[in-house]
Amino acid sequence: MTSTDTPAVHDPDELRASMVRALREQDGVTTDRVAAAFAMVPRHRFAPAASPEVAYNLHRTVPVKLDQRGQETSVMSAAHLQAVMLEQAEVQASMNVLEIGSGGVNAAYLYELVGSTGSVTSVDIDRDVIDQARRCLDEAGYSQVRTVVADGENGVPDGAPYDLIIVTAAAWDIPPAWIAGLTEKGRIVVPLTICGTTRSIAFDRDGEELVSRSYSLAHFVPMQGEGAAEERKGMLRDGVALQTDDVRVTLDVPALNHALDTPKTERWSGAAYDLPDELELFLTLNLPHPARLHAAPSIVDSGLIEASALKGVPALVGRDSIAYRTRRENEETGGFESGVVAHGPQADSLADQYVDLLRSWAQKHRRRGAATFRYRPGPAPTSLPTGTVMRRHGVVAVAWD
Ligand SMILES: C[S@@+](CC[C@H](N)C(=O)[O-])C[C@H]1O[C@@H](n2cnc3c(N)ncnc32)[C@H](O)[C@@H]1O
Structure with missing residues (x-):
């Protein structure tokens, strides 16, 4: 092998700095606070089986677990998508945050954003995922993040109400426990799948309903457990x-x-x-x-x-x-x-x-962001108008500017 064939070995710190620059250039990161969180967390330490180049690639996921058919049931989400969702969440210092769908790295970003006066709980349905997340969080210095094994469909009532619930698996519905587990002005950022296409939607609580502030194209592994999609x-x-x-x-x-x-x-x-x-x-x-x-x-x-x-x-x-x-x-x-x-x-x-x-x-x-989503819990009307989607626990109604 000649010297030009030798693959470049990159220092994780350099890779992280260049990831943050690229996230800004590609509009993943738009605020200094989220940039600082991405600059702080040693992302490669949450993907022990991947090379640092892969861990710091903006658009690549890292497999964490496959099912018996070889389908991914858990991945470390791509940095760009995590950044977009954290910007949608507008996480503030001292917030109490619940992450549904764990892995460690996103919980570490959340912890950087809420600071030592806030708290982060991260729940996953899969014990293997939580075991790895726990290990990585402790080794990277984020032992303050709480990890829980449970079906996120039921929220994590011990710890509620949350200022923010951020869901990192593709959801098909918004279960009652999520709305009940939010503060009065709380926000849910959730990748919601409708007929095979998914958008990360930032919803604000509006009484017992939710109304969207922003949405963005997203791809996620599907939610398992009680809330799995009815397709x-x-x-x-x-x-x-x-x-x-x-x-x-x-x-x-x-x-x-x-x-x-x-x-x-x-x-x-x-x-x-x-x-x-x-x-x-x-x-x-x-x-x-x-x-x-x-x-x-x-x-x-x-x-x-x-x-x-x-x-x-x-x-x-x-x-x-x-x-x-x-x-x-x-x-x-x-x-x-x-x-x-x-x-x-x-x-x-x-x-x-x-x-x-x-x-x-x-x-x-014809413009970006023209839709407003409203989630109304409760039974669906007998006839569904166009722009309305029926779910197990409520109805998604979408209006277009
Ligand atoms: C994309 S991964 C999470 C990525 C992670 N947040 C990160 O830091 O990169 C999605 C996770 O959701 C979990 N999951 C799926 N259904 C769930 C449920 N009902 N409750 C809690 N976790 C669930 C999966 O086990 C998987 O680990």
Whole structure:
């Protein structure tokens, strides 16, 4: 090996300083307080099995635990996502904070932010995760952080009320214990999954309800235990799947699979395809029968389904028909135009409904942060208006500016 082949060995302190600079440049960190927390905590010591280069990479997670199928059930979250959520949380000195979903490093950041007059409790459903977090916290000098093994669905009543609850697994609902465990002006920052897409939402308490202040695209391992998602999935054929968590959707797998063998209907919106994550959220919440369509690369290569479905795309599902978003290049603008592909006997009507939504978003709501989420605990109304999502313990209602 020549000297130029030798991998550079980086000092963790240098890696940490450069991570903080990059977090600022990439808008993960926007305040000096959060920057100081990231500069202080020796992140690599919470990821003993990973190299410091990986631990300090802004966008990489570090695996902590896999289930029997090899799926990750616990990871050290990526630094950029942690920074975004800590900024959303606006953590102040002396706060009493509960973290649901543990690992150690995020609890250490929280401790840096609340200081010695505040307190941090970190709960995880998995004893192995807590054992590692406890060890790392003690070794890195954060023995003041309290760690608890429990299903976070029930909060940690011993220690409530909390000024802030920060959830670091993808939640499907907001259980009553979280709202009951908040102070009157408390905040919950939670990655909430709706029909297969997740946003980290900062909610403020508004009486018994919650109202959002900000939201941001997020990816997390799913919540386990009592609060696990109620989702339905249908494999239409090898490499094509539909998932939904909406009670209004009938997943008739044979009929929908048959629809894919019928000719394609296309509609073009004339509207620009941009701000894809915001458009995706708008569609997911405003399609009257929403599901998420996934297609494997081989299916896309065969031409059956468009590339938009490779990472999952909001779909409008009828009993025997389906419509989903696509895009094409717009030579005049150099960008893309959004459009719809539909199959099945109701293809025309589904495509019309879908394309109307694409136009409505482009004309009225096309900007970042246009949605306001409200969580209303209690039973759902008998008919759910569009923009409303039913959950086990309440309803998520989303309004668009
Ligand atoms: C992304 S990891 C947490 C990352 C961590 N906060 C960090 O510092 O990087 C998500 C964790 O949530 C935990 N979890 C999943 N369901 C849970 C539940 N119902 N209650 C508490 N913890 C849960 C998992 O065991 C996993 O360790």
